[in-house]
Amino acid sequence: MKHDTSASPPSSSPDTGRGLLAVRGVSKDYTSVHGETVHALDDVNLTVDEGEIIAIIGPSGCGKSTLLRMIAGLDDDYDGEIAWERPPRPGRDIGFVFQEPALLPWRTVEGNVRLGIEVQKERLDRADERVATLLELVGLSGFAKSFPKELSGGMRQRVAIVRALAYDPRILLMDEPFGALDAITRDRLHDDILRIWEETRKTIVFVTHSVEEAAYLADRVVVMSPRPGRLQAVHQVPLDRDRSPATRELPEFARFVGMLRGELR
Structure with missing residues:
Protein backbone atom coordinates (compact mmCIF):
# COMPACT_ATOMS: atom_id res chain seq x y z
CA MET A 1 0.00 0.00 0.00
CA LYS A 2 1.43 3.37 -1.02
CA HIS A 3 0.44 6.61 0.66
CA ASP A 4 0.86 10.06 -0.78
CA THR A 5 -0.26 12.60 1.78
CA SER A 6 1.57 15.53 0.20
CA ALA A 7 -0.59 15.67 -2.92
CA SER A 8 -4.05 17.21 -2.96
CA PRO A 9 -7.03 15.04 -3.91
CA PRO A 10 -7.29 14.52 -7.67
CA SER A 11 -9.41 17.06 -9.50
CA SER A 12 -11.56 14.24 -10.90
CA SER A 13 -13.01 13.62 -7.45
CA PRO A 14 -16.77 14.34 -7.20
CA ASP A 15 -16.51 14.39 -3.40
CA THR A 16 -14.27 16.81 -1.51
CA GLY A 17 -15.88 17.04 1.92
CA ARG A 18 -14.49 16.11 5.32
CA GLY A 19 -15.78 13.50 7.71
CA LEU A 20 -15.19 10.23 9.51
CA LEU A 21 -12.87 8.87 6.81
CA ALA A 22 -11.57 9.82 3.39
CA VAL A 23 -10.67 7.56 0.47
CA ARG A 24 -8.00 9.42 -1.48
CA GLY A 25 -6.78 8.44 -4.91
CA VAL A 26 -7.23 4.72 -4.29
CA SER A 27 -6.36 2.36 -7.13
CA LYS A 28 -5.85 -1.38 -7.17
CA ASP A 29 -4.35 -3.94 -9.55
CA TYR A 30 -4.32 -7.68 -8.98
CA THR A 31 -3.15 -10.74 -10.86
CA SER A 32 -5.83 -13.11 -12.11
CA VAL A 33 -5.61 -16.91 -11.92
CA HIS A 34 -4.45 -16.79 -15.57
CA GLY A 35 -1.56 -14.51 -14.69
CA GLU A 36 -3.11 -11.40 -16.23
CA THR A 37 -2.98 -8.01 -14.51
CA VAL A 38 -6.46 -6.71 -13.72
CA HIS A 39 -6.96 -2.99 -13.08
CA ALA A 40 -9.80 -3.19 -10.54
CA LEU A 41 -10.08 0.35 -9.13
CA ASP A 42 -8.80 3.65 -10.49
CA ASP A 43 -8.34 6.91 -8.58
CA VAL A 44 -11.31 6.56 -6.20
CA ASN A 45 -12.00 9.54 -3.93
CA LEU A 46 -14.79 9.60 -1.37
CA THR A 47 -15.48 11.15 2.03
CA VAL A 48 -17.72 9.37 4.54
CA ASP A 49 -19.33 11.64 7.11
CA GLU A 50 -20.15 10.68 10.67
CA GLY A 51 -23.66 9.30 11.05
CA GLU A 52 -24.61 9.08 7.36
CA ILE A 53 -25.69 6.12 5.28
CA ILE A 54 -23.89 5.62 1.97
CA ALA A 55 -24.87 3.10 -0.69
CA ILE A 56 -22.41 1.98 -3.37
CA ILE A 57 -23.90 0.73 -6.63
CA GLY A 58 -22.38 -0.25 -9.97
CA PRO A 59 -22.11 -3.08 -12.48
CA SER A 60 -20.79 -6.49 -11.43
CA GLY A 61 -17.01 -6.60 -11.22
CA CYS A 62 -16.53 -2.84 -10.82
CA GLY A 63 -14.78 -3.15 -7.44
CA LYS A 64 -17.60 -2.26 -5.02
CA SER A 65 -16.86 -5.08 -2.59
CA THR A 66 -13.12 -4.58 -3.03
CA LEU A 67 -13.46 -0.96 -1.94
CA LEU A 68 -15.55 -2.00 1.07
CA ARG A 69 -12.92 -4.54 2.13
CA MET A 70 -10.23 -1.86 1.87
CA ILE A 71 -12.21 0.44 4.18
CA ALA A 72 -12.61 -2.48 6.59
CA GLY A 73 -8.86 -3.10 6.60
CA LEU A 74 -9.30 -6.58 5.11
CA ASP A 75 -7.29 -5.62 2.01
CA ASP A 76 -4.29 -3.30 2.31
CA ASP A 77 -2.70 -4.01 -1.07
CA TYR A 78 -3.58 -0.85 -2.98
CA ASP A 79 -2.23 2.53 -4.05
CA GLY A 80 -3.55 5.71 -2.45
CA GLU A 81 -4.78 6.33 1.05
CA ILE A 82 -7.73 5.64 3.32
CA ALA A 83 -7.42 8.21 6.07
CA TRP A 84 -9.52 8.18 9.24
CA GLU A 85 -10.40 11.23 11.31
CA ARG A 86 -9.25 9.10 14.25
CA PRO A 87 -7.34 5.85 13.59
CA PRO A 88 -9.71 2.90 14.10
CA ARG A 89 -8.93 0.39 16.80
CA PRO A 90 -8.22 -2.97 15.10
CA GLY A 91 -11.29 -5.19 15.24
CA ARG A 92 -13.25 -2.77 17.43
CA ASP A 93 -14.31 0.26 15.44
CA ILE A 94 -15.48 -1.50 12.28
CA GLY A 95 -18.46 -3.85 12.08
CA PHE A 96 -18.77 -5.95 8.90
CA VAL A 97 -21.83 -7.81 7.59
CA PHE A 98 -21.11 -10.25 4.77
CA GLN A 99 -23.42 -11.56 2.05
CA GLU A 100 -23.93 -14.75 4.07
CA PRO A 101 -24.68 -14.58 7.82
CA ALA A 102 -21.82 -16.99 8.72
CA LEU A 103 -23.27 -17.73 12.15
CA LEU A 104 -21.70 -20.34 14.41
CA PRO A 105 -24.15 -23.28 14.27
CA TRP A 106 -23.28 -24.52 17.77
CA ARG A 107 -24.08 -21.17 19.38
CA THR A 108 -27.56 -19.87 20.10
CA VAL A 109 -28.78 -16.56 18.74
CA GLU A 110 -27.68 -14.73 21.87
CA GLY A 111 -24.40 -16.64 21.86
CA ASN A 112 -23.65 -15.50 18.31
CA VAL A 113 -24.44 -11.88 19.17
CA ARG A 114 -22.24 -12.08 22.28
CA LEU A 115 -19.29 -13.32 20.26
CA GLY A 116 -17.90 -9.91 19.33
CA ILE A 117 -18.20 -8.67 22.89
CA GLU A 118 -16.38 -11.74 24.19
CA VAL A 119 -13.59 -11.42 21.61
CA GLN A 120 -13.05 -7.76 22.50
CA LYS A 121 -13.25 -8.55 26.23
CA GLU A 122 -15.03 -5.26 26.73
CA ARG A 123 -18.24 -4.50 28.62
CA LEU A 124 -18.61 -8.14 29.59
CA ASP A 125 -20.47 -7.06 32.72
CA ARG A 126 -23.16 -5.52 30.48
CA ALA A 127 -23.08 -8.11 27.70
CA ASP A 128 -26.45 -9.66 28.56
CA GLU A 129 -28.12 -6.27 28.63
CA ARG A 130 -26.52 -5.24 25.34
CA VAL A 131 -27.51 -8.48 23.60
CA ALA A 132 -31.09 -8.28 24.86
CA THR A 133 -31.41 -4.66 23.68
CA LEU A 134 -30.15 -5.49 20.18
CA LEU A 135 -32.34 -8.56 19.78
CA GLU A 136 -35.37 -6.54 20.83
CA LEU A 137 -34.43 -3.88 18.28
CA VAL A 138 -34.75 -6.40 15.41
CA GLY A 139 -37.68 -8.35 16.83
CA LEU A 140 -35.76 -11.47 17.87
CA SER A 141 -36.17 -11.38 21.65
CA GLY A 142 -38.23 -14.56 21.54
CA GLY A 154 -34.02 -13.19 7.12
CA MET A 155 -33.78 -13.93 10.84
CA ARG A 156 -30.24 -15.23 10.43
CA GLN A 157 -29.25 -12.04 8.65
CA ARG A 158 -30.79 -9.98 11.46
CA VAL A 159 -28.57 -11.87 13.89
CA ALA A 160 -25.52 -11.17 11.72
CA ILE A 161 -26.32 -7.45 11.66
CA VAL A 162 -26.75 -7.06 15.41
CA ARG A 163 -23.68 -9.26 16.00
CA ALA A 164 -21.69 -6.67 14.04
CA LEU A 165 -23.18 -3.93 16.23
CA ALA A 166 -22.74 -5.70 19.56
CA TYR A 167 -19.36 -4.19 20.42
CA ASP A 168 -20.50 -0.71 19.34
CA PRO A 169 -18.28 -0.04 16.29
CA ARG A 170 -17.94 3.44 14.84
CA ILE A 171 -18.93 2.31 11.35
CA LEU A 172 -21.02 -0.57 9.97
CA LEU A 173 -20.00 -1.96 6.57
CA MET A 174 -22.35 -4.29 4.70
CA ASP A 175 -21.58 -6.23 1.52
CA GLU A 176 -24.86 -7.01 -0.27
CA PRO A 177 -26.42 -8.24 2.99
CA PHE A 178 -29.92 -8.69 1.51
CA GLY A 179 -29.07 -10.04 -1.94
CA ALA A 180 -30.07 -13.65 -1.25
CA LEU A 181 -33.42 -12.84 0.39
CA ASP A 182 -36.91 -12.71 -1.07
CA ALA A 183 -38.46 -9.30 -1.74
CA ILE A 184 -40.80 -9.28 1.29
CA THR A 185 -38.05 -10.26 3.73
CA ARG A 186 -35.67 -7.76 2.15
CA ASP A 187 -38.17 -4.91 2.59
CA ARG A 188 -38.62 -5.81 6.25
CA LEU A 189 -34.88 -5.82 6.81
CA HIS A 190 -34.62 -2.42 5.14
CA ASP A 191 -36.93 -1.06 7.83
CA ASP A 192 -34.86 -2.86 10.49
CA ILE A 193 -31.77 -1.02 9.24
CA LEU A 194 -33.58 2.31 9.36
CA ARG A 195 -34.78 1.57 12.89
CA ILE A 196 -31.23 0.62 13.94
CA TRP A 197 -29.95 3.88 12.46
CA GLU A 198 -32.62 5.87 14.31
CA GLU A 199 -31.56 4.27 17.59
CA THR A 200 -27.77 4.34 17.12
CA ARG A 201 -26.97 6.98 14.44
CA LYS A 202 -24.25 4.64 13.19
CA THR A 203 -22.29 5.49 10.10
CA ILE A 204 -23.25 2.84 7.51
CA VAL A 205 -21.65 2.07 4.15
CA PHE A 206 -23.18 -0.74 2.12
CA VAL A 207 -22.79 -2.31 -1.30
CA THR A 208 -25.87 -3.34 -3.25
CA HIS A 209 -27.01 -4.28 -6.75
CA SER A 210 -30.49 -2.94 -6.00
CA VAL A 211 -31.07 0.65 -7.10
CA GLU A 212 -34.32 0.79 -5.09
CA GLU A 213 -32.52 -0.42 -1.97
CA ALA A 214 -29.86 2.25 -2.36
CA ALA A 215 -32.44 5.01 -2.85
CA TYR A 216 -34.59 3.86 0.08
CA LEU A 217 -31.85 3.50 2.68
CA ALA A 218 -29.09 5.95 1.86
CA ASP A 219 -28.35 9.63 2.38
CA ARG A 220 -25.96 9.51 -0.57
CA VAL A 221 -25.60 7.03 -3.43
CA VAL A 222 -22.19 6.40 -4.99
CA VAL A 223 -22.37 5.25 -8.62
CA MET A 224 -19.31 3.37 -9.88
CA SER A 225 -18.29 2.84 -13.48
CA PRO A 226 -17.50 -0.52 -15.11
CA ARG A 227 -14.02 -1.89 -14.39
CA PRO A 228 -11.71 -0.26 -13.66
CA GLY A 229 -14.06 1.08 -11.03
CA ARG A 230 -14.16 4.85 -10.80
CA LEU A 231 -16.58 7.16 -9.00
CA GLN A 232 -18.92 8.07 -11.81
CA ALA A 233 -21.14 10.21 -9.57
CA VAL A 234 -22.15 10.80 -5.94
CA HIS A 235 -25.81 11.77 -5.48
CA GLN A 236 -27.59 13.18 -2.45
CA VAL A 237 -30.89 11.31 -2.09
CA PRO A 238 -33.70 13.89 -2.57
CA LEU A 239 -35.89 12.50 0.20
CA ASP A 240 -36.53 13.26 3.86
CA ARG A 241 -34.56 11.08 6.25
CA ASP A 242 -37.82 9.79 7.74
CA ARG A 243 -38.41 6.85 5.37
CA SER A 244 -41.29 4.38 5.45
CA PRO A 245 -42.83 1.86 3.02
CA ALA A 246 -44.92 4.75 1.63
CA THR A 247 -41.66 6.41 0.51
CA ARG A 248 -41.45 3.92 -2.34
CA GLU A 249 -44.69 5.30 -3.76
CA LEU A 250 -43.50 8.91 -3.95
CA PRO A 251 -42.94 10.44 -7.41
CA GLU A 252 -39.54 11.81 -6.34
CA PHE A 253 -38.46 8.32 -5.29
CA ALA A 254 -39.44 6.93 -8.71
CA ARG A 255 -37.64 9.78 -10.50
CA PHE A 256 -34.46 9.27 -8.47
CA VAL A 257 -34.48 5.51 -9.07
CA GLY A 258 -35.02 6.11 -12.77
CA MET A 259 -32.11 8.56 -12.89
CA LEU A 260 -29.79 6.05 -11.16
CA ARG A 261 -30.84 3.31 -13.56
CA GLY A 262 -30.10 5.62 -16.45
CA GLU A 263 -26.59 6.29 -15.15
CA LEU A 264 -25.91 2.59 -14.73
CA ARG A 265 -26.97 1.97 -18.33
Whole structure:
Protein backbone atom coordinates (compact mmCIF):
# COMPACT_ATOMS: atom_id res chain seq x y z
CA MET A 1 0.00 0.00 0.00
CA LYS A 2 1.43 3.37 -1.02
CA HIS A 3 0.44 6.61 0.66
CA ASP A 4 0.86 10.06 -0.78
CA THR A 5 -0.26 12.60 1.78
CA SER A 6 1.57 15.53 0.20
CA ALA A 7 -0.59 15.67 -2.92
CA SER A 8 -4.05 17.21 -2.96
CA PRO A 9 -7.03 15.04 -3.91
CA PRO A 10 -7.29 14.52 -7.67
CA SER A 11 -9.41 17.06 -9.50
CA SER A 12 -11.56 14.24 -10.90
CA SER A 13 -13.01 13.62 -7.45
CA PRO A 14 -16.77 14.34 -7.20
CA ASP A 15 -16.51 14.39 -3.40
CA THR A 16 -14.27 16.81 -1.51
CA GLY A 17 -15.88 17.04 1.92
CA ARG A 18 -14.49 16.11 5.32
CA GLY A 19 -15.78 13.50 7.71
CA LEU A 20 -15.19 10.23 9.51
CA LEU A 21 -12.87 8.87 6.81
CA ALA A 22 -11.57 9.82 3.39
CA VAL A 23 -10.67 7.56 0.47
CA ARG A 24 -8.00 9.42 -1.48
CA GLY A 25 -6.78 8.44 -4.91
CA VAL A 26 -7.23 4.72 -4.29
CA SER A 27 -6.36 2.36 -7.13
CA LYS A 28 -5.85 -1.38 -7.17
CA ASP A 29 -4.35 -3.94 -9.55
CA TYR A 30 -4.32 -7.68 -8.98
CA THR A 31 -3.15 -10.74 -10.86
CA SER A 32 -5.83 -13.11 -12.11
CA VAL A 33 -5.61 -16.91 -11.92
CA HIS A 34 -4.45 -16.79 -15.57
CA GLY A 35 -1.56 -14.51 -14.69
CA GLU A 36 -3.11 -11.40 -16.23
CA THR A 37 -2.98 -8.01 -14.51
CA VAL A 38 -6.46 -6.71 -13.72
CA HIS A 39 -6.96 -2.99 -13.08
CA ALA A 40 -9.80 -3.19 -10.54
CA LEU A 41 -10.08 0.35 -9.13
CA ASP A 42 -8.80 3.65 -10.49
CA ASP A 43 -8.34 6.91 -8.58
CA VAL A 44 -11.31 6.56 -6.20
CA ASN A 45 -12.00 9.54 -3.93
CA LEU A 46 -14.79 9.60 -1.37
CA THR A 47 -15.48 11.15 2.03
CA VAL A 48 -17.72 9.37 4.54
CA ASP A 49 -19.33 11.64 7.11
CA GLU A 50 -20.15 10.68 10.67
CA GLY A 51 -23.66 9.30 11.05
CA GLU A 52 -24.61 9.08 7.36
CA ILE A 53 -25.69 6.12 5.28
CA ILE A 54 -23.89 5.62 1.97
CA ALA A 55 -24.87 3.10 -0.69
CA ILE A 56 -22.41 1.98 -3.37
CA ILE A 57 -23.90 0.73 -6.63
CA GLY A 58 -22.38 -0.25 -9.97
CA PRO A 59 -22.11 -3.08 -12.48
CA SER A 60 -20.79 -6.49 -11.43
CA GLY A 61 -17.01 -6.60 -11.22
CA CYS A 62 -16.53 -2.84 -10.82
CA GLY A 63 -14.78 -3.15 -7.44
CA LYS A 64 -17.60 -2.26 -5.02
CA SER A 65 -16.86 -5.08 -2.59
CA THR A 66 -13.12 -4.58 -3.03
CA LEU A 67 -13.46 -0.96 -1.94
CA LEU A 68 -15.55 -2.00 1.07
CA ARG A 69 -12.92 -4.54 2.13
CA MET A 70 -10.23 -1.86 1.87
CA ILE A 71 -12.21 0.44 4.18
CA ALA A 72 -12.61 -2.48 6.59
CA GLY A 73 -8.86 -3.10 6.60
CA LEU A 74 -9.30 -6.58 5.11
CA ASP A 75 -7.29 -5.62 2.01
CA ASP A 76 -4.29 -3.30 2.31
CA ASP A 77 -2.70 -4.01 -1.07
CA TYR A 78 -3.58 -0.85 -2.98
CA ASP A 79 -2.23 2.53 -4.05
CA GLY A 80 -3.55 5.71 -2.45
CA GLU A 81 -4.78 6.33 1.05
CA ILE A 82 -7.73 5.64 3.32
CA ALA A 83 -7.42 8.21 6.07
CA TRP A 84 -9.52 8.18 9.24
CA GLU A 85 -10.40 11.23 11.31
CA ARG A 86 -9.25 9.10 14.25
CA PRO A 87 -7.34 5.85 13.59
CA PRO A 88 -9.71 2.90 14.10
CA ARG A 89 -8.93 0.39 16.80
CA PRO A 90 -8.22 -2.97 15.10
CA GLY A 91 -11.29 -5.19 15.24
CA ARG A 92 -13.25 -2.77 17.43
CA ASP A 93 -14.31 0.26 15.44
CA ILE A 94 -15.48 -1.50 12.28
CA GLY A 95 -18.46 -3.85 12.08
CA PHE A 96 -18.77 -5.95 8.90
CA VAL A 97 -21.83 -7.81 7.59
CA PHE A 98 -21.11 -10.25 4.77
CA GLN A 99 -23.42 -11.56 2.05
CA GLU A 100 -23.93 -14.75 4.07
CA PRO A 101 -24.68 -14.58 7.82
CA ALA A 102 -21.82 -16.99 8.72
CA LEU A 103 -23.27 -17.73 12.15
CA LEU A 104 -21.70 -20.34 14.41
CA PRO A 105 -24.15 -23.28 14.27
CA TRP A 106 -23.28 -24.52 17.77
CA ARG A 107 -24.08 -21.17 19.38
CA THR A 108 -27.56 -19.87 20.10
CA VAL A 109 -28.78 -16.56 18.74
CA GLU A 110 -27.68 -14.73 21.87
CA GLY A 111 -24.40 -16.64 21.86
CA ASN A 112 -23.65 -15.50 18.31
CA VAL A 113 -24.44 -11.88 19.17
CA ARG A 114 -22.24 -12.08 22.28
CA LEU A 115 -19.29 -13.32 20.26
CA GLY A 116 -17.90 -9.91 19.33
CA ILE A 117 -18.20 -8.67 22.89
CA GLU A 118 -16.38 -11.74 24.19
CA VAL A 119 -13.59 -11.42 21.61
CA GLN A 120 -13.05 -7.76 22.50
CA LYS A 121 -13.25 -8.55 26.23
CA GLU A 122 -15.03 -5.26 26.73
CA ARG A 123 -18.24 -4.50 28.62
CA LEU A 124 -18.61 -8.14 29.59
CA ASP A 125 -20.47 -7.06 32.72
CA ARG A 126 -23.16 -5.52 30.48
CA ALA A 127 -23.08 -8.11 27.70
CA ASP A 128 -26.45 -9.66 28.56
CA GLU A 129 -28.12 -6.27 28.63
CA ARG A 130 -26.52 -5.24 25.34
CA VAL A 131 -27.51 -8.48 23.60
CA ALA A 132 -31.09 -8.28 24.86
CA THR A 133 -31.41 -4.66 23.68
CA LEU A 134 -30.15 -5.49 20.18
CA LEU A 135 -32.34 -8.56 19.78
CA GLU A 136 -35.37 -6.54 20.83
CA LEU A 137 -34.43 -3.88 18.28
CA VAL A 138 -34.75 -6.40 15.41
CA GLY A 139 -37.68 -8.35 16.83
CA LEU A 140 -35.76 -11.47 17.87
CA SER A 141 -36.17 -11.38 21.65
CA GLY A 142 -38.23 -14.56 21.54
CA PHE A 143 -35.50 -16.45 19.66
CA ALA A 144 -32.53 -15.75 21.95
CA LYS A 145 -32.17 -19.46 22.85
CA SER A 146 -32.72 -20.73 19.30
CA PHE A 147 -29.95 -22.07 17.06
CA PRO A 148 -29.25 -20.76 13.53
CA LYS A 149 -30.72 -23.88 11.88
CA GLU A 150 -34.06 -23.04 13.49
CA LEU A 151 -34.22 -19.58 11.92
CA SER A 152 -35.33 -18.31 8.52
CA GLY A 153 -32.83 -16.65 6.19
CA GLY A 154 -34.02 -13.19 7.12
CA MET A 155 -33.78 -13.93 10.84
CA ARG A 156 -30.24 -15.23 10.43
CA GLN A 157 -29.25 -12.04 8.65
CA ARG A 158 -30.79 -9.98 11.46
CA VAL A 159 -28.57 -11.87 13.89
CA ALA A 160 -25.52 -11.17 11.72
CA ILE A 161 -26.32 -7.45 11.66
CA VAL A 162 -26.75 -7.06 15.41
CA ARG A 163 -23.68 -9.26 16.00
CA ALA A 164 -21.69 -6.67 14.04
CA LEU A 165 -23.18 -3.93 16.23
CA ALA A 166 -22.74 -5.70 19.56
CA TYR A 167 -19.36 -4.19 20.42
CA ASP A 168 -20.50 -0.71 19.34
CA PRO A 169 -18.28 -0.04 16.29
CA ARG A 170 -17.94 3.44 14.84
CA ILE A 171 -18.93 2.31 11.35
CA LEU A 172 -21.02 -0.57 9.97
CA LEU A 173 -20.00 -1.96 6.57
CA MET A 174 -22.35 -4.29 4.70
CA ASP A 175 -21.58 -6.23 1.52
CA GLU A 176 -24.86 -7.01 -0.27
CA PRO A 177 -26.42 -8.24 2.99
CA PHE A 178 -29.92 -8.69 1.51
CA GLY A 179 -29.07 -10.04 -1.94
CA ALA A 180 -30.07 -13.65 -1.25
CA LEU A 181 -33.42 -12.84 0.39
CA ASP A 182 -36.91 -12.71 -1.07
CA ALA A 183 -38.46 -9.30 -1.74
CA ILE A 184 -40.80 -9.28 1.29
CA THR A 185 -38.05 -10.26 3.73
CA ARG A 186 -35.67 -7.76 2.15
CA ASP A 187 -38.17 -4.91 2.59
CA ARG A 188 -38.62 -5.81 6.25
CA LEU A 189 -34.88 -5.82 6.81
CA HIS A 190 -34.62 -2.42 5.14
CA ASP A 191 -36.93 -1.06 7.83
CA ASP A 192 -34.86 -2.86 10.49
CA ILE A 193 -31.77 -1.02 9.24
CA LEU A 194 -33.58 2.31 9.36
CA ARG A 195 -34.78 1.57 12.89
CA ILE A 196 -31.23 0.62 13.94
CA TRP A 197 -29.95 3.88 12.46
CA GLU A 198 -32.62 5.87 14.31
CA GLU A 199 -31.56 4.27 17.59
CA THR A 200 -27.77 4.34 17.12
CA ARG A 201 -26.97 6.98 14.44
CA LYS A 202 -24.25 4.64 13.19
CA THR A 203 -22.29 5.49 10.10
CA ILE A 204 -23.25 2.84 7.51
CA VAL A 205 -21.65 2.07 4.15
CA PHE A 206 -23.18 -0.74 2.12
CA VAL A 207 -22.79 -2.31 -1.30
CA THR A 208 -25.87 -3.34 -3.25
CA HIS A 209 -27.01 -4.28 -6.75
CA SER A 210 -30.49 -2.94 -6.00
CA VAL A 211 -31.07 0.65 -7.10
CA GLU A 212 -34.32 0.79 -5.09
CA GLU A 213 -32.52 -0.42 -1.97
CA ALA A 214 -29.86 2.25 -2.36
CA ALA A 215 -32.44 5.01 -2.85
CA TYR A 216 -34.59 3.86 0.08
CA LEU A 217 -31.85 3.50 2.68
CA ALA A 218 -29.09 5.95 1.86
CA ASP A 219 -28.35 9.63 2.38
CA ARG A 220 -25.96 9.51 -0.57
CA VAL A 221 -25.60 7.03 -3.43
CA VAL A 222 -22.19 6.40 -4.99
CA VAL A 223 -22.37 5.25 -8.62
CA MET A 224 -19.31 3.37 -9.88
CA SER A 225 -18.29 2.84 -13.48
CA PRO A 226 -17.50 -0.52 -15.11
CA ARG A 227 -14.02 -1.89 -14.39
CA PRO A 228 -11.71 -0.26 -13.66
CA GLY A 229 -14.06 1.08 -11.03
CA ARG A 230 -14.16 4.85 -10.80
CA LEU A 231 -16.58 7.16 -9.00
CA GLN A 232 -18.92 8.07 -11.81
CA ALA A 233 -21.14 10.21 -9.57
CA VAL A 234 -22.15 10.80 -5.94
CA HIS A 235 -25.81 11.77 -5.48
CA GLN A 236 -27.59 13.18 -2.45
CA VAL A 237 -30.89 11.31 -2.09
CA PRO A 238 -33.70 13.89 -2.57
CA LEU A 239 -35.89 12.50 0.20
CA ASP A 240 -36.53 13.26 3.86
CA ARG A 241 -34.56 11.08 6.25
CA ASP A 242 -37.82 9.79 7.74
CA ARG A 243 -38.41 6.85 5.37
CA SER A 244 -41.29 4.38 5.45
CA PRO A 245 -42.83 1.86 3.02
CA ALA A 246 -44.92 4.75 1.63
CA THR A 247 -41.66 6.41 0.51
CA ARG A 248 -41.45 3.92 -2.34
CA GLU A 249 -44.69 5.30 -3.76
CA LEU A 250 -43.50 8.91 -3.95
CA PRO A 251 -42.94 10.44 -7.41
CA GLU A 252 -39.54 11.81 -6.34
CA PHE A 253 -38.46 8.32 -5.29
CA ALA A 254 -39.44 6.93 -8.71
CA ARG A 255 -37.64 9.78 -10.50
CA PHE A 256 -34.46 9.27 -8.47
CA VAL A 257 -34.48 5.51 -9.07
CA GLY A 258 -35.02 6.11 -12.77
CA MET A 259 -32.11 8.56 -12.89
CA LEU A 260 -29.79 6.05 -11.16
CA ARG A 261 -30.84 3.31 -13.56
CA GLY A 262 -30.10 5.62 -16.45
CA GLU A 263 -26.59 6.29 -15.15
CA LEU A 264 -25.91 2.59 -14.73
CA ARG A 265 -26.97 1.97 -18.33
